[in-house]
Amino acid sequence: MAFKGIKTKDRHIQNLAGIVDGSRSILYHKEDLIAYDCDGFTIHKHLPKAVVFPKNTEEVAEIVKYCAKHHLPFLARGAGTGLSGGAVPLNSEVVISLVRMKNLISIDLENRRAVVEPGFVNLKLTNSISDKGYYYAPDPSSQYCCTIGGNVAENAGGAHCLKYGVTTNHILGLEVVLPDGEVIELGHNGIPDAPGYDLLGLLTGSEGTLGIVTKITVRILKNPEAKKTVLAYFDRVADGSQAVSDIISAGIVPAALEMMDKTAIEGVEAAAFPVGHPKDIAAVLLIEVDGIAAGIDEQIAQILEVCKNRHVREVREAANEEERARWWANRKTGFGAMGAISPDYLVQDGVIPRSRLPEVLDRIEEISAESGLRIANIFHAGDGNLHPLVLFDARIPGQTEKAIDAGSACLQACADAGGTITGEHGVGIEKREEMRFVFKEEEITAQTNIRQVFNPDNLLNAGKLFPTPGRCGEVKKEMKEALLTQ
Amino acid sequence: MRQVEEKPSPACTSAKSLSNYLWSDHPDENKWADCTHCGMCLESCPTYEQTGQEQHSPRGRVHLIKSVAEGKLEVNTQFMDPVYACLDCRACTTACPANVDVGGLIEEARGQIRQAMPLTGWKGSVSKLFLKGLFPHPNRLNSLGNVLKFYQKSGMQKVVRKSKLINIMPDHLVEMESIMPKVDTSVRKKYKNENVIKSTQPTKNEVALLTGCVMDVMFSDINESTINVLTRNGSDVSIPKNQTCCGALHVHAGDRDTGRKLAKQNIEAFESSEKVIVNAAGCGCMLQEYGELFREVEPEWHDRAVAFSKKVEDVSKYLHDTGYKKPKAALNKRITYHDACHLAHGQGVRREPRNILLDIPGVDMVHMPNADRCCGSAGIYNITNPEMAGDVLESKMKNVPDDVDMISMGNPGCMLQMAIGVQKYGRNQKIVHTVQLLDWAYQKEDGEVADNGI
Amino acid sequence: MLVKEVVNELKALIPEDRMEERKEELHPLGNTGQICIYPVTEEEISAVLKYADDQGKKVLVEGGGTKRGFGGTAESADILLSMKRYTGVTEHEAGDMTLSVKAGTTFKEIQEFLSKYKQQVSLDPAWSDFATIGGIVAANESGPKRLGYGSSRDVVIGLRNVYPDGTIIRSGGKVVKNVAGYDMNKLFVGAMGTLGIISEVTVKLRPLPKYESLILLSFEEKHLDGLRKFSKELLDSSLEPVALELLNPSLSKKLIGESSYTLVIAFEDVENAVHYQEEAVKALLPSDIKMRVAAQKEAQKFWQLFYTISPNGAIGDTEKIAALKIGVINLTILDVIKESHYLQESFQLEVDAHGGVGHGLGQLILKGKSEDLTGAIYHIRDFVQKDGGYAVVKHLPLALRKKVNVWGDKPSYFFLLEGIKSKIDPNKTLNPKRFIGGL
Structure with missing residues (x-):
């Protein structure tokens, strides 16, 4: 049966169009699909078979059932801001875009929770409740546009997760479409500790390989009574990093503790939201403390003291909310800002025990020298989450490969220091092989065994998260070859 | 009406390049090189908000435009849709952490599309009527204004509204008809014999006013207000005679040749003015971007265009800055x-x-x-x-x-x-x-x- | 195979002096083993488990034994693997605020160790001198301060698990932020040891609070509506209590000698901020409510006592007691605590109840005759299920556990839980039938 307005004979497209009710909710022309050939990770691109735009859980379930029945690979996509390639249709998947499921279903301030559809944009939740004095804590830098569904898939973090935790600490319930189309509810009514294995926790951060989330119950928090933000400039990275440790050791739990190095500063200052950081500074720290007003001044005084002891060049408090917002805009657009000083960049996402920062930064500097590529560092210093940004120009033959290798070497350095390969961006395609830096073969198998329980035919978002067994070296090679033929 | 144009043949093709942009005045590679596909632009985009589809988002469009240059796509109808659905509102430029000039790229891509596929059909006629037949010709616009004035004053408007005539107009045109402002005498006409409209206060500055095409016909009272406000605050106002439409609509529509033609005329018309005051944001923005039009084609005009653009200021900013x-x-x-x-x-x-x-x-x-x-x-x-x-x-x-x-x-x-x-x-x-x-x-x-x- | 033979075979894996045959009378709580083994290395845990898995033996795991009455319908398994002697801190870098510790270490030992660095594990389980970190994590035990600090699933950042086939599977890592692979920690937290034996736990730490105080507010029965209103106002303010726990009159009598509904508000912060919040509470308070402030030592004393109110499977009279964990939507816990009054009256039970207004989790401790216990359990389960909540029986004598479904009904997605169990423990070697639906 031909569906109205669908100009292809492909019966799967026809049938899927029937499920989502029409030509406005499905894309299948190459020119439209190309916008979906990658997400925020642009090194690996692949065209999907189609993109469908369901408007409710039933349609998602129907699409999934259809794909399962006809063995069509499929995956879910939100705003496509992921940085590890989790939404790239490697196997010509049917992409199920959830951005039209963007309703805020309910808000229950008394019980501090909200229910949203997966396409609801992160920051909009806070904007919807801020007038009542509440907010949603996880604040990835892409919060202006990333969806909460995507946040769940990636277990997104953010600048303020040092004190308030990452997405998984704020998810109370999920409605999930399993890879066979069955719909289940986890965390009934958003009540914690439901008897049984914690599937809620397992699903969060499973990068869309175990099911498709169609409804999310999140915890919302009351705004802290007061908030103070401090900016500190250091002439030596080691001093800045030592200041971080000193602040934490002093028993202060800052809401955020961010660091940028010289190259990163150059980027943000050349981009859309400059704040006038000195050009010759080695590191800038952005420190935010929140909580009960009566306790904050004491903490700020302590922080200033610590910075002075560590030879800070200049340290100051944000004069007002406007200045504070400017500092944060400068920091939060840090990745994209690299576009202003380099045509391409590759962002890495290692985590290290925070006390090992100076030595890891030294190693990254070596990697930069070895590869001949500049590396900027943006660092959630408080929780040890390091984002080396490898700057390169894909138009210069060989640079992309070099950048990939340099990025991988940075992760090796993090793993060697007792850390891990990703703190908030996820493994996706990008770090599949690097999983071996932190997990043994049987530990990876333990995880793929779990995937088998949910996703036995591996039709849902295949090829993500895990290295291909026994072919570790080859995949990397494959990736590079794919790049060269692009 | 003018005769139907034939599909032009490529002016310059490069055997070496993979690019499917076959005409001169290419979309600028440096503009998309800054885009890292981070997605920060998505929520700023009205068409993405409506459709949720990424080909209708800034980064999607940039990706498409780049893909044509890389030879992955061709300039065809499927490519045209997203590029032309852009409102050119520039909100993405504000949102972009790397200041990618999406609007500029869109306009350049539209230039390619228009050359590859001249408009036909209803849209083509409307577009041609407005862009070629009307806006570049102040006199015709004025005549249209007179017709409108007649339409409103003669009672014909009432007749059209009362009769069923209005029912056969497309919906959106009916909507437009119903809000048509009252048409007054255009300031260009009114002050056509005055070289300078003197300030009512001791003169501080001399400025030239871009009267705009729509503005001067449909909203001449705003031009009048602009002159009043400027002269009241110490500015002598001149209305250079040879000025014409700014060309924004043409450039938005991909007709960059007409855009350039108009730009050159304006650059010359305002040659002797030190400050060009604009009260229509769309025009002001276009005037400030004339340099872009001469990046590749007629580059000898480029520096003149840039110098001209520096003189252009919105009336609100001018008032605010000069007091x-x-x-x-x-x-x-x-x-x-x-x-x-x-x-x-x-x-x-x-x-x-x-x-x-x-x-x-x-x-x-x-x-x-x-x-x-x-x-x-x-x-x-x-x-x-x-x-x-x-x-x-x-x-x-x-x-x-x-x-x-x-x-x-x-x-x-x-x-x-x-x-x-x-x-x-x-x-x-x-x-x-x-x-x-x-x-x-x-x-x-x-x-x-x-x-x-x- | 006779016990003797098993002992002989185990001798190859573990020295005899760390193995004992349990000849004692069967324990009223069940969950014992014919042979008890005390491994001191992870290799020993692995070897014993592999042996059992290969030989079709069943293994129960025990830490401090406080949760012996929690789940399970067997009197005895073939092997009881006690983690008691697998103890000690394996890694602690004060500046990193993380700690790795062997699973058999008691919570008290850990906190004492950390207090030297002015740090703590921000959990508040019962019976900290008995309870081991492994047991706390395996049962996902939490206390009132969960409101401020979260629970095991929030605090645990890494685990070492011994799978039934003897492989060591690490999950998570040693850093506080980690999304490499699935968040497998979550699977093991609260799995009641049915998916592997947790051998080492890595947690993130928090600084010890610089100052703490408790506000105790006593509400008469007739003021309970005011209590709800007050709780809402408090939750809607920007005050930051780490606990907001309501006690029923019976429990309140035991803890503070006041036989009335008591709202316990705990503040932990710098001293200024704590005092400021005390004042703010005072300002919010309805006029006729009695308020008491207990600071520092006095507050700590309250908590010490509080953590001993629930039955402890390792000691004391545990026979005629039931303890239930209740989960409801936050403010509904007020109704549950009130309902304890009804239980007391209609089932002739002694009922101690408390629950967190900010997180909706609570506990009921029932003392009385068997049939009254079961009747009350059914009643309260119906009561909470009406609002979509659950009631899990955390402690009950074995005989009653055989009658009462301690975990409640299976969820609709039970097949996934079964699937996970059968992937990891296909022979059902570990803690058989200890968990929901007989997992």
Whole structure:
């Protein structure tokens, strides 16, 4: 049966169009699909078979059932801001875009929770409740546009997760479409500790390989009574990093503790939201403390003291909310800002025990020298989450490969220091092989065994998260070859 | 009507390049090189908001435009759709952490599309009528103005409205007809014998006014207000005779050749002026970007164009920066302000008009959420893409506070579109230009307008 | 196979002096083993488990034994693997605020160790001198301060698990932020040891609070509506209590000698901020409510006592007691605590109840005759299920556990839980039938 307005004979497209009710909710022309050939990770691109735009859980379930029945690979996509390639249709998947499921279903301030559809944009939740004095804590830098569904898939973090935790600490319930189309509810009514294995926790951060989330119950928090933000400039990275440790050791739990190095500063200052950081500074720290007003001044005084002891060049408090917002805009657009000083960049996402920062930064500097590529560092210093940004120009033959290798070497350095390969961006395609830096073969198998329980035919978002067994070296090679033929 | 053009053949093709852009004046590689596909632009884009589809998002469009250059796509109808669905509102440029000039790329890509696929059919006729037949010709526009004036004054408007004639017009044109402003005498006509309109105060500056095409015909009272406000604050105003349409609509539509033609005429017309004042945001933005038109084609004009662009300033910014008298009479109105895209995103002018309004006694400013969201007018977008323009307008109107008397803004296109919105959604706000309010306050101060005048 | 033979075979894996045959009378709580083994290395845990898995033996795991009455319908398994002697801190870098510790270490030992660095594990389980970190994590035990600090699933950042086939599977890592692979920690937290034996736990730490105080507010029965209103106001303020726990009159009598509904508000912060919040509470308070402030030592004493109110499977009279964990939507816990009054009256039970207004989790401790216990359990389960909540029986004598479904009904997605169990423990070697639906 031909569906109205669908100009292809492909019966799967026809049938899927029937499920989502029409030509406005499905894309299948190459020119439209190309916008979906990658997400925020642009090194690996692949065209999907189609993109469908369901408007409710039933349609998602129907699409999934259809794909399962006809063995069509499929995956879910939100705003496509992921940085590890989790939404790239490697196997010509049917992409199920959830951005039209963007309703805020309910808000229950008394019980501090909200229910949203997966396409609801992160920051909009806070904007919807801020007038009542509440907010949603996880604040990835892409919060202006990333969806909460995507946040769940990636277990997104953010600048303020040092004190308030990452997405998984704020998810109370999920409605999930399993890879066979069955719909289940986890965390009934958003009540914690439901008897049984914690599937809620397992699903969060499973990068869309175990099911498709169609409804999310999140915890919302009351705004802290007061908030103070401090900016500190250091002439030596080691001093800045030592200041971080000193602040934490002093028993202060800052809401955020961010660091940028010289190259990163150059980027943000050349981009859309400059704040006038000195050009010759080695590191800038952005420190935010929140909580009960009566306790904050004491903490700020302590922080200033610590910075002075560590030879800070200049340290100051944000004069007002406007200045504070400017500092944060400068920091939060840090990745994209690299576009202003380099045509391409590759962002890495290692985590290290925070006390090992100076030595890891030294190693990254070596990697930069070895590869001949500049590396900027943006660092959630408080929780040890390091984002080396490898700057390169894909138009210069060989640079992309070099950048990939340099990025991988940075992760090796993090793993060697007792850390891990990703703190908030996820493994996706990008770090599949690097999983071996932190997990043994049987530990990876333990995880793929779990995937088998949910996703036995591996039709849902295949090829993500895990290295291909026994072919570790080859995949990397494959990736590079794919790049060269692009 | 002019004869149908034949499909032109490629002017320059490079055997080596993979690029499928076969004509000169290529989309600029350096513009997309800055895009890292981070997605920060998505939520700023009105067409992405409506469709949720990434080919209708800034980064999607950049990706498409780049893909043609890489030889992965061809310039065809499927490519044209997303590129032409862009409102060119520039909100993405504001949102972009790396300052990617998406708007510029879109215009360049449209230039390629228009050369590859000249418009045909209904859209082609409308486009040709407006862009080639009307806007570049002030006299014809004036005549149209006269026709409109006649249409309104003669009672024909009533006849058309009463008779069933209106029912056979396309919906969006009916909407436009119903909000058509009252047409007065254009200032170009009115001051055609004066070289300089002298300031009523000791002269501080001399400025030249771009009267604009739509502005001067449909909203001549705003031009009048602009002149009043400028002369009252120490500026002598001249209206250079040879000025013409700014070309924005042509460039938005991909007709860059006409754009260049108009640009050159304006550059020459304003050669002797030191400051060019514009009260239409879309025009101002275009004038400030003339350099882009001569990046590749006729590059000998490039530096002149850039020098010209530096002289161009929006009236609100000019007043704000050079100083103006705070009116003494109170207007006692609740006013909300809409940021015209080409003022806020295109020229970075946000604070100035708001400050002017706040300086008028009695004005109660009400915050409009997402004030810098496009209203859907976008030049003649509301004529060529009525459905999308309607959806965008609906979102816009949801943000207009209920309890205000007026919506102030700085662009005639927005004024028409917002007027449609007010009428369509049963609202009762008056649509005004920021300088009008200032002018009225001055007039009231002088006792020229009665309290019920506005 | 006779016990003797098993012992002989185990001798190859573990020295005899760390193995004992349990000849004692069967324990009223069940969950014992014919042979008890005390491994001191992870290799020993692995070897014993592999042996059992290969030989079709069943293994129960025990830490401090406080949760012996929690789940399970067997009197005895073939092997009881006690983690008691697998103890000690394996890694602690004060500046990193993380700690790795062997699973058999008691919570008290850990906190004492950390207090030297002015740090703590921000959990508040019962019976900290008995309870081991492994047991706390395996049962996802939490206390009132969960409101401020979260629970095991929030605090645990890494685990070492011994799978039934003897492989060591690490999950998570040693850093506080980690999304490499699935968040497998979550699977093991609260799995009641049915998916592997947790051998080492890595947690993130928090600084010890610089100052703490408790506000105790006593509400008469007739003021309970005011209590709800007050709780809402408090939750809607920007005060930051780490606990907001309501006690029923019976429990309140035991803890503070006041036989009335008592709202316990705990503040932990710098001293200024704590005092400021005390004042703020005072300002919010309805006029006729009695308020008491207990600071520092006095507050700590309250908590010490509080953590001993629930039955402890390792000691004391545990026979005629039931303890239930209740989960409801936050404010509904007020109704549950009130309902304890009804239980007391209609089932002739002694009922101690408490629950967190900010997180909706609570506990009921029932003392009385068997049939009254079961009747009350059914009643309260119905009561909470009406609002979509659950009631899990955390402690009950074995005989009653055989009658009462301690975990409640299976969820609709039970097949996934079964699937996970059968992937990891296909022979059902570990803690058989200890968990929901007989997992």
